[in-house]
Amino acid sequence: MKYLIIKFGGSIFEDLPKSFYDEVVQLHHSDDWQPIIVHGGGPLITEYLRKLNIETTFFDGMRKTTSEVLDVVEMVLSGIVNKKIVRLLNSYGGRAVGISGIDGDLLQSTRTTNNKLGLVGNVQNVNTGLLKNLIEEKYIPVISPIGIDETGARLNINGDMAAAAIAKHLGGALCFVSNIPGIYVNKNGRSTVLNVLTKIEAYRFIKTGDIKQGMVPKVQAALDALRFQVSDVVILSGVEKGNLTSFCSGKQVGTRIVLKEACS
Structure with a gap:
């Protein structure tokens, strides 16, 4: 059995069709793959911050996380989004359980050195024993990326980085689910x-701006994961039926990220 760490953000969450959850459950019931879901929720966080009149500022595309902002982040991610995903998976025949990175010291983190970002962290260690225990009990873990440091303080973790950290410590494959079929770049005047x-x-496409905005942390997280025991990393569309199962069966789908070209 191989672990499949699936990450999707809040921007695609509402667009994922029933077929996506069917595929996750299908993989869970197979003897070959064990899905683990890590999710975001950025747009809904922004919506609730606006409703509550809490000011939000960004640095280099990342949200500054104050204690007040983190209360909302945790409420939205660990409460609203996490439990909705659990309900959806269970309604389609799965057996999901929702946890955050705080539960059982799952995502053991340290605060970033960039003080402008506030209460934002980087994952240093993952309590894989907790995940393995849940998996042994036939659950699909659904993880909200809130980390905890050695003092017990909460930290906001980038969802892509959290998924990569879990993949690094567990092994298996890492799948970033998007609403586009892969990574687009400009080749010979055409978007490909x-x-x-x-x-x-x-790195070249990040420098030229072909890879930008939210795709940058995905690619950086993918490259970091591949340096460890992660076997495969892919960015694919979750709205197209069959993509997850196609990837798991070895078919070409989405954009596969590798450290270097294969020798011919």
Whole structure:
């Protein structure tokens, strides 16, 4: 059995069709793959911050997390979004359980050195024993990316980085689910979806701006994960039926990220 860490953000959450959850449950019931879901919820967080008249500022595309903002982040991620995903998976025949990175010291983190970002952290260790116990009991873990430091303080964790950290510590494959079929770049004046993206190409396309905004942390997290025991990393569309199962069966789908070109 291989672990499949599936990450999707709040921007696609509402667009995921029934077929996506069916595929997750299908993989869970197979003997080959064990899905683990890590989710975001950025748009809904922004909506609730606006409703509550809490000011939000961004630095380099990342939200500054004050204690007041973190209360809302935790409420939305660990409460509203997490439990809705659990309900959906269970309604489609799965057996999901929702937890945050705080539960059981799952995502053991340290605060980022960028003080401008506030209560934002980086994952240093993952309590894989907790995940393995849940999996042994036939659950699908659904994880909200809130970390905890050695003092017991909460930290806001980028969902892509949290998924990569879990993949690094568990092994298996890492799948970033989006609403586009893969990574688009400009080739010969045309926008093209890449089948494969190497480390060298990734840095070049980030520099040229072909890879930008929310795709940058996904690619950076993917490259970081591949340096450890993660077997495969892919960015694919979750709105197209069959993509998850196609990837798990070894078919070409989305954009596969690798450290270097295969030797011919």
